[in-house]
Amino acid sequence: MQNKTEPVLSKTDSILSARGLWFSYNDEKPALSDINLDIPKGKKIVFLGPNGSGKSTLFLHLNGVNKPDKGEVYFEGETVRYDAKSLASLRSQVSLVFQNPDDQIFSATVEEDVAFGPMNSGVPHDEIERRVDEALGLVGLSEMRERPTQQLSFGQRKRVALAGALAMKPKVLVMDEPTAGLDPQMVHELLELADELNQSGTTVIISTHDVETAYEWADDILALHMGKLVFSGSPEKFFEQEDHLLHQMGLTPPLVLSLNRSLHQLAGTPLQPYPRSLAEATHKAFPLKGRKMGRLILRCVDEDVNISSPAPHERSGIYGTAARRLAQAGKLDVHYLFHALESGLMEAAGGQDFILYTDSSLLKLAEEKAKRLEKNAGVSVQIVHETH
Ligand code: ADP
Numbered sequence: 379m380q381n382k383t384e385p386v387l388s389k390t391d392s393i394l395s396a397r398g399l400w401f402s403y404n405d406e407k408p409a410l411s412d413i414n415l416d417i418p419k420g421k422k423i424v425f426l427g428p429n430g431s432g433k434s435t436l437f438l439h440l441n442g443v444n445k446p447d448k449g450e451v452y453f454e455g456e457t458v459r460y461d462a463k464s465l466a467s468l469r470s471q472v473s474l475v476f477q478n479p480d481d482q483i484f485s486a487t488v489e490e491d492v493a494f495g496p497m498n499s500g501v502p503h504d505e506i507e508r509r510v511d512e513a514l515g516l517v518g519l520s521e522m523r524e525r526p527t528q529q530l531s532f533g534q535r536k537r538v539a540l541a542g543a544l545a546m547k548p549k550v551l552v553m554d555e556p557t558a559g560l561d562p563q564m565v566h567e568l569l570e571l572a573d574e575l576n577q578s579g580t581t582v583i584i585s586t587h588d589v590e591t592a593y594e595w596a597d598d599i600l601a602l603h604m605g606k607l608v609f610s611g612s613p614e615k616f617f618e619q620e621d622h623l624l625h626q627m628g629l630t631p632p633l634v635l636s637l638n639r640s641l642h643q644l645a646g647t648p649l650q651p652y653p654r655s656l657a658e659a660t661h662k663a664f665p666l667k668g669r670k671m672g673r674l675i676l677r678c679v680d681e682d683v684n685i686s687s688p689a690p691h692e693r694s695g696i697y698g699t700a701a702r703r704l705a706q707a708g709k710l711d712v713h714y715l716f717h718a719l720e721s722g723l724m725e726a727a728g729g730q731d732f733i734l735y736t737d738s739s740l741l742k743l744a745e746e747k748a749k750r751l752e753k754n755a756g757v758s759v760q761i762v763h764e765t766h
């Protein structure tokens with residue numbers, strides 16, 4: 379029989395676990411009740427729950443800021459300990475980005491703030507410089523290095539807080555409501571960056587009450603409701619088979635799934651496979667018959683590459699940090715500056731060739747999403763690889 383205090387998954391499968399975790403802020407109702415969970419290594423995880431369900435409280439347990447009243451947290455199969463040395467080691471591997479950047483940013487300038495974490499954990503000076511450069515580049519704030527943190531907008535402060543976490547080069551990046559309060563472009567850029575980090579091996583965990591983000595982005599969903607973990611599994615399973623639970627939590631299904639259900643009822647299209655994106659839902663409902671399929675041309679870019687912009691009639695977009703930097707530097711003029719992979723798949727499935735300037739780290743994910751479009755909507759877009 380499974381011993382309740384031991385993680386279920388083996389050390390290699392699960393990077394963070396909790397067993398029988400209870401936590402109260404005061405003598406009232408517990409904020410977390412008997413949480414048992416396993417977070418698989420290398421995945422993209424969403425903790426979904428309405429306000430007050432315990433997401434932030436739980437996240438503060440993942441890097442040892444909160445200590446359980448009862449129960450255990452495990453990192454890579456080892457019980458988390460709360461002495462200063464163990465906590466420093468944990469926090470250099472599990473980086474938490476707070477919901478509110480003002481809870482995280484203390485330094486006078488951007489670069490000082492980003493350097494704070496690595497400096498505290500004894501990273502050598504020139505390595506800190508490199509990390510600050512890289513982290514600011516990833517969040518698109520290289521130009522703001524010397525800016526006083528007081529003079530930044532909310533979105534910029536959120537990015538500084540994220541850069542601070544990235545500068546730790548963590549194995550696990552935990553972001554509490556990272557998309558809250560951001561405009562649509564910033565939301566997509568953030569999720570794309572999270573994809574990029576995930577593709578290079580980082581386990582990424584975010585919290586949100588936004589069902590659209592959760593459904594589009596997550597590999598796995600863990601749902602919290604009134605301090606209890608009420609679901610753990612695939613997004614399709616959660617949103618399609620747990621609608622009673624979803625309603626109890628005060629959430630509504632993602633639009634793509636509502637559309638899928640309506641089309642099933644009104645036009646008799648099969649419910650399954652469940653579409654994960656608008657492109658999948660649309661092309662499942664209206665398959666392109668007798669017309670030529672477009673191609674998705676993945677044009678691989680790297681920083682130092684001399685790249686030419688597409689011709690005005692060619693549909694195009696950027697995907698990933700390197701491509702974004704080229705666009706920001708005015709070296710690349712494209713139609714879609716964000717959410718471009720989805721748009722490209724939509725256009726290619728509709729018969730239009732689309733050029734996607736893609737970071738090499740994201741090529742695999744682009745191919746996976748094209749395969750998913752084939753599986754869920756029966757549309758096989760031709761992928762063309764171009765390198766320079
Ligand atoms: P979420 O992040 O999902 O919105 P929280 O973890 O912030 O949820 O809150 C979970 C519960 O704990 C809520 O009932 C909230 O009121 C309570 N809570 C959160 N932070 C504190 C605190 N610092 N002191 C007392 N109660 C708190």
Ligand code: MG
Pocket residue numbers: 433434435477554555
């Ligand atoms: Mg919260």
